[in-house]
Amino acid sequence: MPKLPAPPSRGQLAARFPPGVKRLREGTLVWRIYFRDGPHPVGWSGFRHFGPVPSMRFDQHSSPARRQARGIMDGALRIYTCFAEVFQHTRTIKRSRKRPWLVGFELTRSVSLLDLMGTWPTKAGASMALCSGRRDRARAWSLRIYEDYPAIEGLCYPSSMDRNQPAVALYERVRDALPARPVFHRALIDPTLNSAIARATTLFNYGEEP
Numbered sequence: 001m002p003k004l005p006a007p008p009s010r011g012q013l014a015a016r017f018p019p020g021v022k023r024l025r026e027g028t029l030v031w032r033i034y035f036r037d038g039p040h041p042v043g044w045s046g047f048r049h050f051g052p053v054p055s056m057r058f059d060q061h062s063s064p065a066r067r068q069a070r071g072i073m074d075g076a077l078r079i080y081t082c083f084a085e086v087f088q089h090t091r092t093i094k095r096s097r098k099r100p101w102l103v104g105f106e107l108t109r110s111v112s113l114l115d116l117m118g119t120w121p122t123k124a125g126a127s128m129a130l131c132s133g134r135r136d137r138a139r140a141w142s143l144r145i146y147e148d149y150p151a152i153e154g155l156c157y158p159s160s161m162d163r164n165q166p167a168v169a170l171y172e173r174v175r176d177a178l179p180a181r182p183v184f185h186r187a188l189i190d191p192t193l194n195s196a197i198a199r200a201t202t203l204f205n206y207g208e209e210p
Contacts, residue, residue: 004129004137007144013124014148020120022156024111029183030168031104032075033086038098044182045105047071047172055089057131057138058155058169060146070146071172076159079104083200084161092207093197095188102193104184109177113168114145116157132160146171153177161204 007013024030035041040048049071051061061070076082082102087093094100114120121130130138145152153173158164186192189210201208 003127004133005125006137007141008125010144010147012148013144017120017124019145019149019152020115020118020123021152022113022115022117024107024113024156024168026107026109028077028107028111029104030075030077030107030170031079031082031102032073033082033100033102033188036099036101041098044101044103044185045178047073047170047175049172052139052143054135057135058142058157059139060142060171062143069172073170073172073174074167075170076162076165076167078162078165079196080200080203081159081162081165081167083197083206084204085159085167087206088161091204092209093188093200094209095197096210100188102184102186102188102196103182105179105182107174107177108179111153111170111174111177112151113154113156113170114149114152116155117164117166128158131157142169 034044040050042048050067052059052063052065059072061068076085083093116130121127126141130141142155154168154170156166156168159167197208200206
């Protein structure tokens with residue numbers, strides 16, 4: 001049996017397995033790096049509504065790829081996880097390409113995420129390969145989770161790039177949990193981030209480009 005099989009048919013997850021819930025409490029600080037340019041530009045509180053995108057792991061969009069009501073936002077609970085995840089493909093922190101910004105915001109209410117850091121993936125017939133294996137399979141699972149658990153607002157998963165530190169994939173269902181203003185908001189080219197980026201390049205042996 002493959003470690004990451006296709007998910008069960010629609011409705012079967014909810015019928016057989018209660019969701020393992022990870023609650024992010026009101027006031028939890030979430031970090032994300034987003035891009036103001038490129039194929040899918042967004043604002044600091046924006047969700048990417050175009051999908052599914054082949055390079056992304058947890059898109060819950062239905063096929064074919066198009067702009068749709070479903071949206072997703074990737075983030076983490078610490079800054080360095082954001083750097084590790086966002087720049088994993090090139091392993092170079094590119095401070096100006098596609099105009100990346102780092103934002104930190106505090107949730108205005110409790111948010112319910114499916115906890116992929118525990119045993120739920122195995123109980124449901126998958127495995128921790130959800131977080132590091134085939135991306136198309138992971139997207140299929142995210143789609144099924146989204147459809148079978150309407151109260152689930154996203155996923156909490158271990159970052160395979162940052163020592164299994166918690167990362168989050170937030171569905172558009174959390175929109176009303178976002179604040180009017182973030183607590184931190186800087187472009188990656190801002191000198192304020194020089195020390196954080198230097199630390200990230202050391203932690204992950206990543207390169208840096210202006």
